Amino acid sequence: MIESNRREWMMGGAVIALAGASGNALANASSSSGLLPRSAKPLPLSAVRLRPSDYATAVEVNRAYLLRLSADRLLHNFRKYAGLQPKAEIYGGWEGDTIAGHTLGHYMSALVLMYEQTGDADCRKRADYIVDELAVAQQARGNGYIGAMQRKRKDATVVDAIEIFPEIMKGDIRSGGFDLNGAWSPLYTVHKLYAGLLDIHGSWGNPKALAVLIAFAGYFEPVFAALDDAQMQEMLSCEYGGLNESYAELYARTGDRKWLATAQRIYDRKVLDPLEAGQDKLANFHANTQVPKLIGLARIYELTNQPAPKAGAGFFWQAVTQHHSYVIGGNADREYFSEPDTIADHITEQTCEHCNSYNMLKLTEHLYGWNPDGALFDYYERTHLNHIMAAQDPKTAGFTYMTPLMTGAVRGYSTPDDDAFWCCVGTGMESHSKHGAAIFWEGGNALLVNLYIPSEVHWKARGADLVLDTRYPFEPQSRLTLTTLAKPGRFPIALRVPGWANGKAVLTVNGKPVLPTFAQGYAILERKWKQGDVVTIDLPLELRTEAAAGDPDTIAILRGPMVLAADLGTTDGDWNKPDPAMVGDDVLSAFSATDAAAGTYATHGVIRPADLTFVPFYRQYERRSAVYFKHFTEASWKTEEAAYVADQARLKDIAARSVDAVHLGEMQQEHDHKLTSDISYPVTYRGRNGRDARSGGYFAFEMKTKPGPLILQATYWGGERGNRFDILVDDVKVATQTLHDDKPGKFFDIEYPLPEALTRGKSVLRVKFLPHDRSTAGPVFGVVLFTAKPGATA
Structure with a gap:
């Protein structure tokens, strides 16, 4: 059992361990072995057929x-x-x-x-x-x-x-x-x-x-x-x-070059100029709005060989995968990038929009085609397995919009009826039509195997038919058989060795151990191949931990490429329990396999408040999960336990009583809540989106409601200087708020109890923030409407 971090797998830890070479996934130089091609292309999807597996079921x-x-x-x-x-x-x-x-x-x-x-x-x-x-x-x-x-x-x-x-x-x-x-x-x-x-x-x-x-x-x-x-x-x-x-x-x-000229003119300078200059200014940009732009730059580079589009696409990939991605490979919180290396602060119920990962995998394929490097497919495999596969419910054919990583959150799937057709339904129907698309690649006279998915393929260049048999990532061995080979001869077969394997891959040909050449994340076998030859590769599926960017004590558990999650039970009812934590100096020693072939593990004394069973995250279609855990030593847990549990209870209490919430400054949220405004602007403080309204303006939005005593809660920043404004509900003033600089350096919440007479018999309320003359309303960094505790009166 080993521990690792994101950069080790992202930057090609296997390359360093096996070959002592640089792990730069976007290096321009070809492999020093000379066996890997300088460029590659996937074998056609039409040449690949899937054999039974979760992937074939999804298709x-x-x-x-x-x-x-x-x-x-x-x-x-x-x-x-x-x-x-x-x-x-x-x-x-x-x-x-x-x-x-x-x-x-x-x-x-x-x-x-x-x-x-x-x-x-x-x-x-x-x-x-x-x-x-x-x-x-x-x-x-x-x-x-x-x-x-x-x-x-x-x-x-x-x-x-x-x-x-x-x-x-x-x-x-x-x-x-x-x-x-x-x-x-x-x-x-x-x-x-x-x-x-x-x-x-x-x-x-x-x-x-x-x-x-x-x-x-x-x-x-x-x-x-x-x-x-x-x-x-x-x-x-x-x-x-x-x-x-x-x-x-x-x-x-x-x-027709006029179309190329148009492609080059469709260039968003605000976003793309910094990326081409190697600057990460992605924070607070809507994530999926940006990824396709970089795919476009990649295609323009392929057609023009201009260096700037290549640099922009490559830098963006590095920035997103190393500094803006969650353990399942997805990115963005409530559809937006945060500051680099702040993932630990953004583990919410709205992480990882599916469209983002769909597009990031497309971008990865472009970059890989320019210069084959296994580290690129370390990212691809992780995201494909843990995010894309989690985004389809095989029972209903529904698709997720977000894949939430907040403990206890429920995945929301579309239905086969006409109530959705989100963007992620569109990318979902594409993603689950092509699980064979990136398994096999060719370049020069080499065959490269990048994904270990049960499949059959026809390799036209060699007149070859190959079968890839495997239960990976549940079992360590993958078996590649050359069932037919019309053009036998000497050529390389390169099998990807993920960075997390730490050089422990074992290969055989026709049952006999062989020593491959290791380069750029591959075990390469160059020999005279003949029909019937069988290559096997065994990869160690050891457990390891991975910290969320921004906090070494917020960790997740992985087995090989597969993210494991604690199973918290069915999605029935509400989740109102404290988040489980991990306590101990060596957490992995507390795990034991109960069904290794299914990726199932029991824990012994490491989880507070009680042990949990860990299972593959992507298969938790209709189950609640815990993916990220706060990690404490025994000593630190005793100190932090009371405060930790109390804070979790407060947050869970609000969440359990929540009727509706509006994340201001986020365009999709504002659209969904029918926001209208005048002289009002989105703002960003400390990585949080919000909205204000200047003198003479306003902003207003709709919130769902329910019978009974309700409380409206607004979030503010504690460094304002005398902003004064009214809060109205259905045109009735419920509060006048003045913001002072008496809470510097933090966000804080203020609650406004609503009279029952104001909400009785209604299903929707319209909330309005109205600044006083020569003042500003807000900024407001989110509004939540929740039920009052029993016995409370407005």
């Missing part, structure tokens, strides 16, 4: 889900706004909002991936049908545009979002980060449609998909051309997904 569950969805329902608004009769009713959730249409783009991509992964002809047929329908809608419009997006006008009427683009061309650009002239991230949705069309064209060469895309892109050509650089930056302050990547890829398909 089959997702295939049934994709075929259960109605293409005509997703096409509803595309036909409606083209003046055509819809063929089916529209879905609900986000598809019934102003971001309508984004799901269709994801759906097209998912159908392509599922066709390639499984060969299911129905998926291809459905994708072609969608292209035909989009072509009909495009022809009906007559201007190249296709779209389902909606625009909410100031009078609250909802119309076709196409009307915002003439406004933008005139320089009338109004963006709130997610809102652009009344439409919800419209260019983000455009990117999803571009990507879906590109995927259909790229997979089986559907010419109509490319023709529709070229006409669609042609609609936006004069829109972008009408904007000067400042106006372009103003427009790009609204989320635009990876639109730069799509234009770069359109250039690659057509050779």
Whole structure:
């Protein structure tokens, strides 16, 4: 049993241990062994078939889900706004909002991936049908545009979002980060449609998909051309997904350099300039808004060989994976990056948006293709196993938005009905269509095995069929068999040795031990291969601890690449117990395997208040978990126990009585709570987002309510100087607040009991913060509405 930290596995600890070489995952030099290629590409997904495993189950569950969805329902608004009769009713959730249409783009991509992964002809047929329908809608419009997006006008009427683009061309650009002239991230949705069309064209060469895309892109050509650089930056302050990547890829398909010029112009200077300069200024940026931009830079580098995009993409990957990631590989708290190395302060119920990891894995594949290094796939494997696999419920085919790491938090999955269609439903349907996508790679004359997932593959370059048999990460051995080999001969096979293995990999060929060459995180066997040869690799699946960035005493437990979690029971009822803690000088010695093949461990005397069973985190679909633990020595626990338990009890008490909460300054939260404002601005203090309103302005939002005595709690910063404002609920003043600098250096909460007469019979309250003349309301760093304790009166 060993202990490790994030940087050891991220930066290629195996490379250092095995070869004494630098572990820089983004080094430009090729392997000193000369056996690894200077670049690589994955074997086609269509050449890979999965064998039975949790991954194969996820694909089959997702295939049934994709075929259960109605293409005509997703096409509803595309036909409606083209003046055509819809063929089916529209879905609900986000598809019934102003971001309508984004799901269709994801759906097209998912159908392509599922066709390639499984060969299911129905998926291809459905994708072609969608292209035909989009072509009909495009022809009906007559201007190249296709779209389902909606625009909410100031009078609250909802119309076709196409009307915002003439406004933008005139320089009338109004963006709130997610809102652009009344439409919800419209260019983000455009990117999803571009990507879906590109995927259909790229997979089986559907010419109509490319023709529709070229006409669609042609609609936006004069829109972008009408904007000067400042106006372009103003427009790009609204989320635009990876639109730069799509234009770069359109250039690659057509050779038309105007599309490359557009891709290069879609460049958010505020975010990307610091990254290209090697500066981490990610704190308080919406995380998934940024990741696709870097994928776009990576694609632009591949097409132009310009160093700046490569540097930006590489630095971003290093910054996120080393300084902004949780133990499961995901990132962001409530969708936002925090300051570097502050993960320990952000273990909440809203960690790890799925879209972020979906996109980070795409970026990883780009970087790996430039220079194969096993450390990149150490990150990929961890995130793929512990986050992506946790984000689908195999019983229901539902997807998570967040994968919460706060102790006792429940994963919230979408349903097969029409109540969701979040962004993460879209990336979920893609992620679980392609679990064979990154297992096998080739470069030069070498075959590289990066993921140990049961599968079969055809390697066209050698006329080879290979089978990878394994129960990894539950069992240590993986077995690769060359079942056919039309072109036998001498070539390298490179098997990834993760950094956490610390050089303990054992390899055999045809049952006989062999000594491979170790380089850049790989065990490399170069020999004359023949049909029937069998290679095995055994990796030590030892337990280890890993500290959360920012606090060495906040730790998680891993077994090989797999994050373990304490099983806290079913999701029934509320979780109102104190967080368990780990106490002892050698916590790992208190673990014993009860079913190693299932990754199950018992603990003995190390957990307070009582021992718990540890299981694979990703499989806790409908169970509560504890992943991160505060670690105390026996001596420090005696000192801290009372304060620790009391503080946990206070937080749990508030959480248990919570009716609704608003995280101000976070665009998605504000959108969901229907925030309106004037002369009001998001702010950031000490890594926390909030909002204020200046003299003459206000901000207001809706909160769910329930019968009985309620308390409104607001969070403030203790260093303000006399800000004075009123708090109103449904236009009734409930408090006048003055903020002083009498609590410097910390946030604090103030409670405002609400009269029952004010809330009786209501399901929603509207809360308003109104500054006094020549003063400021707030800043406010979150508002919680919770029930009063029994016996309390307002």
